[in-house]
Amino acid sequence: MKLGATLRAFPTLxxxxxxxxVAYRAEMLVWMLTMTMPLVSxxxxxxxxxxxxxxxxxPREFVGYFxxxxxxxQVTGSWVVWQLNxxxxxxxxxxxxxxxxxxLIAYSAENLGALPLRALLAAPIGIxxxxxxxxxxxxxxxxxxxxxxxxxxxxxxxHFLTMTLIGTLAFxxxxxxxxxxxxxxxxxxxxGYLLPLELFPPWVRSLTDVLxxxxxxxxxxxxxxxxxxxxxxxxxxxxxxxFVVVMGACSLLAWRAGMRRxxxxxx
Amino acid sequence: xxxxxxxxxxxxxxLALGMQYRVNFVIDGALSLLWxxxxxxxxxxxxxARGAIQGWTYEGALxxxxxxxxxxxxxxxxxxxxxxxxxxxxxxxxxxxxxxxxADAQFLVSTAKYEPWKLIDxxxxxxxxxxxFQRLHRVPGALDVALSLLxxxxxxxxxxxxxxxVIAAAFWVVRLDNLSYLFNSIFDFARWPSSVFRGATRIVFxxxxxxxxxxxxxxxxxxxxxxxxxxxxSLCGSAAFALAARAVWTKAIGHYTSASS
Numbered sequence: 001m002k003l004g005a006t007l008r009a010f011p012t013l014x015x016x017x018x019x020x021x022v023a024y025r026a027e028m029l030v031w032m033l034t035m036t037m038p039l040v041s042x043x044x045x046x047x048x049x050x051x052x053x054x055x056x057x058x059p060r061e062f063v064g065y066f067x068x069x070x071x072x073x074q075v076t077g078s079w080v081v082w083q084l085n086x087x088x089x090x091x092x093x094x095x096x097x098x099x100x101x102x103x104l105i106a107y108s109a110e111n112l113g114a115l116p117l118r119a120l121l122a123a124p125i126g127i128x129x130x131x132x133x134x135x136x137x138x139x140x141x142x143x144x145x146x147x148x149x150x151x152x153x154x155x156x157x158x159h160f161l162t163m164t165l166i167g168t169l170a171f172x173x174x175x176x177x178x179x180x181x182x183x184x185x186x187x188x189x190x191x192g193y194l195l196p197l198e199l200f201p202p203w204v205r206s207l208t209d210v211l212x213x214x215x216x217x218x219x220x221x222x223x224x225x226x227x228x229x230x231x232x233x234x235x236x237x238x239x240x241x242x243f244v245v246v247m248g249a250c251s252l253l254a255w256r257a258g259m260r261r262x263x264x265x266x267x
Numbered sequence: 268x269x270x271x272x273x274x275x276x277x278x279x280x281x282l283a284l285g286m287q288y289r290v291n292f293v294i295d296g297a298l299s300l301l302w303x304x305x306x307x308x309x310x311x312x313x314x315x316a317r318g319a320i321q322g323w324t325y326e327g328a329l330x331x332x333x334x335x336x337x338x339x340x341x342x343x344x345x346x347x348x349x350x351x352x353x354x355x356x357x358x359x360x361x362x363x364x365x366x367x368x369x370a371d372a373q374f375l376v377s378t379a380k381y382e383p384w385k386l387i388d389x390x391x392x393x394x395x396x397x398x399x400f401q402r403l404h405r406v407p408g409a410l411d412v413a414l415s416l417l418x419x420x421x422x423x424x425x426x427x428x429x430x431x432x433v434i435a436a437a438f439w440v441v442r443l444d445n446l447s448y449l450f451n452s453i454f455d456f457a458r459w460p461s462s463v464f465r466g467a468t469r470i471v472f473x474x475x476x477x478x479x480x481x482x483x484x485x486x487x488x489x490x491x492x493x494x495x496x497x498x499x500x501s502l503c504g505s506a507a508f509a510l511a512a513r514a515v516w517t518k519a520i521g522h523y524t525s526a527s528s
Contacts, residue, residue, distance in 0.1 A: 030445050034452040043456070044313060047321055047463035054316045178294050185305045195309050199316065 006101055010109055013101075017113015028114065032121050035073055041194055042066035055198055056227075065196055067129040068221040073193065074122040076156040076216065078111045081180045084167030089174075093262065104164055104255060111160060144223070147233050151220040154240040158216050161247035168251065171258030186211075192218030212247070215240035273370060274378050281348075281381035288384075296387040303336055303391050306458060321462040326399045328460055330489055333395035334482040335458045337419070340388025342426055342454065348380040350430050351447050354437045362523060373516050377427070396489070407489050414498060415488035421505035422481040426454075428505075428512035429476065435519035457482045480505055 021028050045066070046059040057065065084107075087093040096103045166183060169176035188194050190204075191213035197205055208214045219236050222228050228236070285291075310332060314325035323331075353376045356362040365375050400407060407415075433446055456464075456472060461479035464472050472478045480501045487493035 027445060030449050034445070034448045036452045037455060040455050040458065041309065043463050043468065044309065044320075044459050047465070048313050048317055051317070178298060181298055182301065185301050188305055189308055194305075195312060199312050 002100070006105055009101055010105065013106060013109030014113045017110040018116055019113075020110070021114040021117050025117065028117055029121075032074065032118060035070065035077070037188075037193065038066040038070040038073065045195065057196060057198070062196075064129060064225055065221060067125055068224055069193060069217060071122040071126050071129075072152065072155065072217055072220045074118050074125075075115060075152060076159050076220075077114075077118065078156070078160045078163055080107045080111055080160060081163040081167040081176065083107065083110075084164065085170045085176050088167075088170040088258075088262070104251070107164070108160055144226070144233075147237060148220060148224045151215075151223050151233075151237060151240060154237070154244055155216045155220050157244045158212055158240070158247055161244065161251045162212070165247065165251040165254050168254040168258040171261050187213050187216065190214065191216050192221060212243045215243055270370070270374060273374070277378045278381060282383050285381070285383040292384050292387070295384040299340075299385075299388045299391055303332075303395065306332060306336075307395075321460070323460045323462065326403045327486070327490060329395060329399035329402075331460045331482050331486040332458060333392050333399060334419075334422075334486045334489075336388060336395060337392035338422060338426060338457070338481055339454070340385045340392060341423060342451075343388065344382045344385025346377075346427055346430050347447050347451075348382050349377050350434050352376070352380055353434050354446060357437050357523065366520075366523075372520065373431070373513070377431075408491060411489055411491045414493070415485045418480075418485040418488050418498065418501065421502050422485055424509050425477055425480050425505045428508040431512040431516050435515045438519040438522045454478070460486070477501075477504060477508070 042062060045057070045062045048054065049057055049059045049062055053059075053061070084093075087096070093103070096106060099106065162183065163180070166176055166180045169179055173179075190197075190208050190211055192208075197208055197214060197218050200208070208218075215236065219228075219240060223233050307329070310325065310328050313320065314328065318324070320328070353362070356365065356376070362372075362376075366372050368375060430450065433450055437446065453476060456476075457478040461469065461472055461483040484493055484497060484501050488498065
């Protein structure tokens with residue numbers, strides 16, 4: 001693959017993805033609104049903490065936690081697993097293979113293109129959380145912001161790469177989406193999406209430290225809320241990007257193995 | 268009578284279709300069981316930290332969760348498939364063929380498709396309910412069961428009416444194939460007892476999107492803690508919802524413009 005050509009094409013592809021997301025903005029909006037799970041959790045947990053805080057979490061901390069979760073989830077979302085499943089099964093993928101660019105790069109550009117709109121929806125939530133009196137601390141120093149952005153990029157990449165990895169299963173089995181559902185269950189429980197990981201017993205937490213899920217939600221959320229000190233942030237950022245590299249290698253290998261099996265029908 | 272025959276016929280067709288995919292039975296069953304576990308874990312952790320929340324015990328909340336799973340199974344198995352198909356019909360203009368048939372269009376589209384494998388969800392739900400009552404060391408009274416079944420019927424009516432209202436939107440905004448996901452994600456709020464919601468959200472989830480009617484009240488009925496007034500009001504509420512949905516459907520169908528003409 002020609003690296004230079006890819007690098008030149010990438011911004012254009014992202015722009016195309018953005019234009020697409022604007023064209024179907026009503027649909028986009030509905031998709032964004034479906035991410036209500038943090039609010040569902042918020043209702044339960046703030047009712048629990050109303051009487052008496054649990055650990056460091058009072059009602060206010062829970063509001064901050066779940067709003068941050070909502071924002072993180074919103075800007076790290078991706079849908080490539082359904083795209084792959086669909087395109088492999090219907091054979092539409094063959095059209096992508098004709099293009100002089102790696103399909104995974106093209107997918108990532110399409111998925112990234114939707115981010116500006118998603119961020120636009122997420123921004124008010126974040127601003128409200130900061131303005132609503134100490135629900136979330138306003139990040140004062142730019143270095144925390146920079147680290148947070150790095151953690152978001154890492155979270156997005158882990159998300160996207162595992163989705164492609166599971167999506168390539170569609171080369172071998174009829175439907176990869178059931179496999180993805182199982183991944184999603186583990187993700188919901190172990191990433192801090194449904195409940196803060198601190199509420200789990202210690203043995204679960206030591207397990208989540210070595211699994212990728214934590215680095216997709218809990219780590220960025222705890223970073224921006226200031227729950228982690230600087231050395232911890234840096235250490236976890238390292239682990240997160242290690243997962244990015246490993247997942248990237250795995251999904252590239254899986255993609256190659258899948259390509260060897262692929263024969264398009266129709267097209 | 269004719270409608271009953273039509274209904275049974277459509278049901279049989281869906282069954283025959285579903286039987287072709289037997290592997291789905293195993294996969295769907297396993298997934299549904301696992302999703303239930305995922306749903307119960309937060310409850311377990313929450314009640315581990317606190318004995319009771321807003322007057323609800325762990326077992327009480329489990330009963331609500333059981334109702335939630337039950338209704339979710341009905342939603343995914345009997346309501347969603349048909350109504351997702353309607354959105355597709357509206358988009359492609361093939362709703363013409365249904366409107367031409369000599370039967371009520373709302374009836375035809377709402378009974379068109381079922382997913383028999385979702386029966387597993389019902390089994391899982393009953394499992395949760397049995398488990399909760401076993402932990403309580405008691406058996407629900409016959410009257411309580413009867414009342415909760417009555418409320419289940421009204422819950423299904425509300426669920427269905429809400430769906431019809433959502434579908435009606437598709438007549439105006441054509442491209443909405445992800446509406447079912449939105450609906451599911453709103454329905455997710457029904458998994459906790461409605462008293463955990465406070466202030467404005469509580470009003471919304473009791474009157475605007477009556478999630479309380481769907482899971483909390485039937486659960487309270489089964490536990491024998493529902494007062495008669497709430498029961499009667501929730502039955503009336505669901506009837507009103509059904510009438511409103513029917514009115515909106517009739518109005519919306521007037522807006523249908525076939526795709527081809």
